[in-house]
Amino acid sequence: MGERTIQDRIILHDDLGTAEFDFSDMAFTNPAEVDAFYDETDRRLAAADQRWYFLVLYSGCVIAPTAWERFAARGKQTNIAFSLGTVRVGATAQTREAIREHAGRAMFRANIFETRDQALFAIGEMRKRKETLGALSSETFLRVENIHLSFGGVRSLAGVGFEVNRGEISSIIGPNGAGKSSMLNVINGVYHPQVGTVTFMGKTRQHMRPHAAANQGIARTFQNIALFKGMTVLDNMMTGRNLKMKTNFLQQALYWGPAQREELEHRRKVEEIIDFLEINSIRKTPVGRLPYGLQKRVELGRALAAEPILLLLDEPMAGMNAEEKGDMARFVLDVNDEWGTTIVLIEHDMGVVMDISNHVVVLDHGEKIAEGTPDEVRADPVVIRAYLGEG
Ligand SMILES: Nc1ncnc2c1ncn2[C@@H]1O[C@H](COP(=O)(O)OP(=O)(O)OP(=O)(O)O)[C@@H](O)[C@H]1O
Ligand SMILES: [Mg+2]
Numbered sequence: 001m002g003e004r005t006i007q008d009r010i011i012l013h014d015d016l017g018t019a020e021f022d023f024s025d026m027a028f029t030n031p032a033e034v035d036a037f038y039d040e041t042d043r044r045l046a047a048a049d050q051r052w053y054f055l056v057l058y059s060g061c062v063i064a065p066t067a068w069e070r071f072a073a074r075g076k077q078t079n080i081a082f083s084l085g086t087v088r089v090g091a092t093a094q095t096r097e098a099i100r101e102h103a104g105r106a107m108f109r110a111n112i113f114e115t116r117d118q119a120l121f122a123i124g125e126m127r128k129r130k131e132t133l134g135a136l137s138s139e140t141f142l143r144v145e146n147i148h149l150s151f152g153g154v155r156s157l158a159g160v161g162f163e164v165n166r167g168e169i170s171s172i173i174g175p176n177g178a179g180k181s182s183m184l185n186v187i188n189g190v191y192h193p194q195v196g197t198v199t200f201m202g203k204t205r206q207h208m209r210p211h212a213a214a215n216q217g218i219a220r221t222f223q224n225i226a227l228f229k230g231m232t233v234l235d236n237m238m239t240g241r242n243l244k245m246k247t248n249f250l251q252q253a254l255y256w257g258p259a260q261r262e263e264l265e266h267r268r269k270v271e272e273i274i275d276f277l278e279i280n281s282i283r284k285t286p287v288g289r290l291p292y293g294l295q296k297r298v299e300l301g302r303a304l305a306a307e308p309i310l311l312l313l314d315e316p317m318a319g320m321n322a323e324e325k326g327d328m329a330r331f332v333l334d335v336n337d338e339w340g341t342t343i344v345l346i347e348h349d350m351g352v353v354m355d356i357s358n359h360v361v362v363l364d365h366g367e368k369i370a371e372g373t374p375d376e377v378r379a380d381p382v383v384i385r386a387y388l389g390e391g
Pocket of ligand 2: 180181182223
């Protein structure tokens, strides 16, 4: 066997929807070597024009300290742009630790297996989950129709309608004041439109009530962080469980036993989410003391604690630096991947929107001016004129 080329180490298995990257026994000693691999990877993946499950083989791979930074950064970019979910094989404990440290918390979180077969099985499970969602999505998951909403004389939404498919990530974009937040507020029942209907999981309503929306599995985060600043991360996340709690606070005080058992169950679920979002080290910290990016992550955690079917995120990456945005993008993708949660998000960062969305709706002055895949929207002259052209 001669020396294997980079081309040989990137194998696209069409039948499995899986892209295999074989780093085994490779040594990356400097950033240029990392670039060589990832340039080829990105070229191949961009040419294939689809997302793949990633299978990454690490056995015997050595990444020198001088190459780590680049290795982590490039891997992350490629993941965000092309991965449907990633499984890894044969990473040593050391490699694993290094990857976690260098790639930032959000990446390479889990999914490390002993053997290639185990990894392929895991990919098979992920695909099955996606397919089940695909089958379900033939019925309307969420549809808003002809929504008119105004406040006094101020028009917020004028005849807006669109559909959201189950299991997908949809984005709402548009300039300031376009009506994006209002639209989320209509979907979760906080605003009641004068005209129009919201259909969610087969039920059509003139307007949703917030409590009904929450009960049906709709959770959201807000444009301005809405957390209890003096309370710890853990306690804030527990408030996300409120709807699921059978006993109320008074009962909890009176009947300590059953309430405590119930509390423990909720704790377990919340702990799972804390693990998932990698915020273990700050679980006892009052939220007000955390940097902004982490507060945003805690707010996502609280929404996830409600185990939503539909998650509405109002500018989850606003005010974040590039790295924090990358982390949040990865979490959004992971939530969608691992729990099949349908997500509607509002975001101004076009790069992020284009990278992670299946579907994009463009609002301007309360009207829908375009919708489609990220590529369709990006190429739409109306959108370019109204919005993208400005930035
Ligand atoms: N509760 C309200 N009372 C009065 N006017 C409102 C209310 N909510 C929204 N509006 C108005 O509706 C219009 C759309 O606002 P909305 O917050 O939905 O826009 P947006 O697209 O989310 O903007 P941004 O990008 O700035 O967050 C604005 O003119 C706004 O002032
Ligand atoms: Mg808004």
